[in-house]
Amino acid sequence: MKPNFLIFILGPTGVGKTSISLFLAKKLKTEILSCDSRQFYQELKIGSSQPTIKELESVPHHFIGHLTIHQSYNAKCFEKDSLKKMKQLFKKYSILIMVGGSGLYEKSITEGLSDIPNIDLNIRNNLIYNFKKKGIFFLQKEIQKLSKIPTNIDRNNPRRLIRYLEIVRSTGKNPSSFFKKKNLRFFSTIKIGLTLPREEIYIRINKRVEKMIQMGFLEEVSRYYPYRHLNSLHTIGYKEIFDFLSKKKKSFHEAIEEIKKNTRKYAKKQLTWYRKDPSITWFHPKEKEKIFYFILNKVKMGNTGFEPVPPCL
CATH class of the missing domain: 1.10.20.140 (Histone, subunit A)
Structure with a gap:
């Protein structure tokens, strides 16, 4: 039986994971599964930087906007749903791509999570x-x-x-x-990490936030202000604008600067999480062809053991 491979595209927010995943999906003629827990919610289009309609139409995507903010969802649910979806897709493809920056959700796929007893x-x-x-x-x-x-x-x-x-x-x-001990999966995993110098990541984050505002982020957040108590909305970007709308922030500018600062801190935490994983091989986001041939080589060898390249951040 031909082995199945899951290509994980990992890295901090704003580093360029979407672009790489689209490039690879087209080259490998396969489909993309999102592992970004913020992008699961259909209402959070701008704030979660969901792929554009054009991007979604260019390559089949899964787990983008498949939930509403009123639904309760967690990493264990994602593990169950995504494994079921992958079993279906692997009947058609030998390689799938998963992309995202949610570390716990990535772990649920590569290692598995245990069922935690009922909470009082x-x-x-x-x-x-x-x-x-x-x-x-x-x-x-x-x-x-x-x-x-x-x-x-x-x-x-x-x-x-x-x-x-x-x-x-x-x-x-x-x-x-x-937590479970590492599960045996019905696929092999190849982890691709994307990183840039810290200053460049921060510049990208600042520009992304400014673009969100131009796209109508304030209007998007205002629309869901009545539901600000929902867990799905307790996330960077929405929290700060909710505070502005509640007059906890003095100005809109102050809220925007807070979003930039908190997003930069989040990116740093993402890198800290991924640095602990020696199975990730790191690349510059512009090294598209290099990443593609690296994957082809690993698939051809049928072996995912390799020496990682340390991140530069």
């Missing part, structure tokens, strides 16, 4: 109530009280903090204790 809803509701009443400092303080303080959690993301605390309080165990 009273615990969850209590945490949400106190967060709304006292702010994120309450959650950060509760995290500090734990016997084993997590080092890799985003302390400024209330959704992540609540999730961590509710698991610990409901089960008495650290969330990482529920």
Whole structure:
């Protein structure tokens, strides 16, 4: 039986993953699956930098705008849905491309996530109530009280903090204790990392945010202001504009600068996450042909073991 390969295109936000994935999909005559959890929601077109209609029409895409902001979704759901979709697609193709910057969602595909026991809803509701009443400092303080303080959690993301605390309080165990050992998959994975010098990534991020504003991002966020409490909208870009609309920010300019700053911080965290993975081979986004022939060589060899090139950021 001919082996199947999943090509993962990884890297920080704004580095050029969409362009590379489109190039490779056309060259390899295959389809693209998104691993970007922000792009799952059909309403968040501008803020999540979803591919354009022209790009979506040029190559078949999956998991772009397949949910609404009112739907509850997580990495475990994505693992189940994407594996099912890949089994279907591998009947037609021997190579598929997955692209995105959501580390946990990538891990759900390459390694698999365990089912976490049911959470006590009273615990969850209590945490949400106190967060709304006292702010994120309450959650950060509760995290500090734990016997084993997590080092890799985003302390400024209330959704992540609540999730961590509710698991610990409901089960008495650290969330990482529920992770599976690496699963055997029905495909081999080749991981391609894209990176640039830090200054260039930051310039790209700033330009992307400015382009979002020109495309009508304020109008998009304003449309969903009544639903700002939804988990799907607790994300960079939307949070800052919601604060402006709620008059928590003095000016629109201040909100935009905050989006740029928080996006830069997020890009740095993405690189920190991916640096820990020795199976990623790193390239400059302009090295399209080099990436293409690297993949062909790996597919021909049927072997994904290789020496990684360290990232330059």
